[in-house]
Amino acid sequence: MEPILSAQGIVAGYRERKVLHKVSLDMLPGESVLLIGPNGCGKTTLLKVLAGVLRPEQGRVLLKGTDISRVFDDRRALLGFGYLMQTQSIFPSLTVDENLHLSFWHRNGNFKDQREYILSAFPMLKPMLARRAGVLSGGERQALAIGMVLMRDVDVLLLDEPTAGLSPKAAATILQAVHDVKVKMALSTVIVEHNLRLVHEWVSRVLVMNQGRIVAEERDPSVLLDHERLQEYYFG
Amino acid sequence: MRLILQLLANGLVNGALYAMLAVGFGLVWRSLRVFHVAFGGLFVASAYCFHTLVMRVGLHPAPAFLGTLIFAGFTGWLCEIGLYRPFARKGAASSAVLIASLGAFVAMENFIALAFGNKLQTVSRGLARAIHIGPVILTEIQLLQLVVGFGTIGLLWVLVCHLRTFKALWAMGDQPELIPVLGLPVHKLRALVLVLSTVMAAVPASLICLDIGTDPHVGMSYLLISAVAVLVGGANSYAGWVVGGVALAVMQSLAVWKFSSRWMDLVTFGLLVTMLVFRRNGLVDPQRRVEEPA
Numbered sequence: 001m002e003p004i005l006s007a008q009g010i011v012a013g014y015r016e017r018k019v020l021h022k023v024s025l026d027m028l029p030g031e032s033v034l035l036i037g038p039n040g041c042g043k044t045t046l047l048k049v050l051a052g053v054l055r056p057e058q059g060r061v062l063l064k065g066t067d068i069s070r071v072f073d074d075r076r077a078l079l080g081f082g083y084l085m086q087t088q089s090i091f092p093s094l095t096v097d098e099n100l101h102l103s104f105w106h107r108n109g110n111f112k113d114q115r116e117y118i119l120s121a122f123p124m125l126k127p128m129l130a131r132r133a134g135v136l137s138g139g140e141r142q143a144l145a146i147g148m149v150l151m152r153d154v155d156v157l158l159l160d161e162p163t164a165g166l167s168p169k170a171a172a173t174i175l176q177a178v179h180d181v182k183v184k185m186a187l188s189t190v191i192v193e194h195n196l197r198l199v200h201e202w203v204s205r206v207l208v209m210n211q212g213r214i215v216a217e218e219r220d221p222s223v224l225l226d227h228e229r230l231q232e233y234y235f236g
Numbered sequence: 237m238r239l240i241l242q243l244l245a246n247g248l249v250n251g252a253l254y255a256m257l258a259v260g261f262g263l264v265w266r267s268l269r270v271f272h273v274a275f276g277g278l279f280v281a282s283a284y285c286f287h288t289l290v291m292r293v294g295l296h297p298a299p300a301f302l303g304t305l306i307f308a309g310f311t312g313w314l315c316e317i318g319l320y321r322p323f324a325r326k327g328a329a330s331s332a333v334l335i336a337s338l339g340a341f342v343a344m345e346n347f348i349a350l351a352f353g354n355k356l357q358t359v360s361r362g363l364a365r366a367i368h369i370g371p372v373i374l375t376e377i378q379l380l381q382l383v384v385g386f387g388t389i390g391l392l393w394v395l396v397c398h399l400r401t402f403k404a405l406w407a408m409g410d411q412p413e414l415i416p417v418l419g420l421p422v423h424k425l426r427a428l429v430l431v432l433s434t435v436m437a438a439v440p441a442s443l444i445c446l447d448i449g450t451d452p453h454v455g456m457s458y459l460l461i462s463a464v465a466v467l468v469g470g471a472n473s474y475a476g477w478v479v480g481g482v483a484l485a486v487m488q489s490l491a492v493w494k495f496s497s498r499w500m501d502l503v504t505f506g507l508l509v510t511m512l513v514f515r516r517n518g519l520v521d522p523q524r525r526v527e528e529p530a
Contacts, residue, residue, distance in 0.1 A: 051417065053413070053416075053417065072416065073416040073417055074415075074416035074417075074419055074420065074421065074422055075419075077416070077418060077419030078419045083417050085413065085414065085417060088411045088413055088414055089411075089414060090411070090414075091406075091407040091410040091411055091414065092410055092411075093406060093407070093409075093410050093472065093522070094403060094406065094407055098403050099407075101400055101403070102400060102403055102407055102418070102420070103418050105400070105404075105418065105419060105420050106419050132522070148418065149418075152418070152419060
């Protein structure tokens with residue numbers, strides 16, 4: 001099967017500071033890839049490169065076999081990428097409804113139908129539609145942010161710590177909703193997440209990063225519950 | 237009492253003009269987070285365009301006004317693609333953009349002075365007809381300024397409230413990084429902000445030119461009025477910009493009652509300092525969470 005998304009020999013960073021060193025990965029359609037690793041190892045940077053927010057210095061990003069390395073992030077979003085940034089992922093001064101409406105910008109079809117679909121996935125947003133997004137709680141904000149990403153036609157979903165700062169209950173609710181949507185829409189996902197116990201049921205492959213490189217690949221997600229093995233990957 | 241009513245009416249007329257200027261300046265500040273100093277230069281350029289179309293080309297003020305709006309839209313677009321976009325692409329610091337904007341303002345002011353001279357340029361139109369509204373007397377042009385000013389603000393308000401494009405302009409000021417990630421056309425939206433802003437400057441520029449004329453050096457004064465109105469009203473609220481503009485104009489007008497008009501700047505900056513000390517986020521400040529940035 002042809003990979004839906006490939007990264008080949010990615011070298012990227014911020015000005016003089018190189019963060020990724022020849023990183024390569026292939027993702028098959030419908031796969032859920034979890035990226036783990038210690039803080040600062042390059043997980044977020046890799047997602048930024050895949051989403052087109054950061055241009056790689058070397059290497060290529062291929063979507064369904066087409067090189068999209070030179071495609072800017074706003075055009076890349078139209079190719080089927082949905083990217084949830086670690087922070088700053090909603091517009092606080094607009095209402096929840098306006099946030100969703102803005103995210104529907106390029107999509108054909110009925111906004112209300114799509115909004116209903118998102119509200120069925122994230123029911124906590126339903127009574128909040130007229131509220132300003134800035135006054136939502138952390139869990140509601142994250143639900144809105146993911147909902148906004150899913151308002152468009154998405155094939156590949158890139159999620160950067162979707163449960164950061166949430167209570168265990170809110171985190172479980174969000175991850176369950178993401179998983180349900182992923183299955184229903186047959187999405188391929190790359191997720192960076194530290195709640196390993198919560199997320200391990202829903203991933204098909206685990207990539208371990210350290211110091212800007214992918215240092216291990218595990219096809220059995222139960223490795224996420226093996227602390228000694230993880231410590232070895234992180235510090236060994 | 238009659239004098240106070242007259243001064244209030246004059247303040248309202250100026251308030252309509254100041255509110256348009258505040259909206260023009262505020263749009264760029266709120267959406268692009270740029271302290272748009274070049275706004276003063278674009279204001280003067282628009283005033284001179286109107287003057288040229290009326291006095292040199294010989295157009296009636298109405299088509300000249302429309303021509304000025306088109307010219308303003310074009311110069312605003314040029315300002316975005318030639319000045320601000322290169323800085324935005326490089327992720328330049330806001331201080332660098334501010335200096336560049338100041339440079340553009342000075343260049344525009346000097347170019348206009350070179351081309352048209354430093355003298356006051358007026359539009360000859362004879363004596364203005366006075367209109368009595370109860371105890372208040374307004375000239376025809378004042379009435380035109382009032383109606384066009386509040387009409388334009390009202391029209392834009394309706395657009396801001398109901399069109400998704402205008403929501404996107406507002407959203408751009410919240411999280412500029414999120415706009416392209418969601419696939420929104422960031423460059424088109426930026427250009428639209430500058431076009432709208434400059435058109436909002438061109439309306440009062442034409443009306444003021446028609447009333448009292450213009451000279452190449454009035455830009456800084458109107459730039460400061462716009463900036464103070466935005467800061468006083470509240471940088472994050474369209475209604476705040478309008479309230480700030482009207483409040484400033486009314487206070488300036490009432491100051492003339494007790495002091496000389498030479499002290500208007502004292503009123504302007506006194507109001508600014510008072511607001512910054514006692515109500516930092518302006519008169520109209522939406523409810524926000526504690527951790528939410530102002």
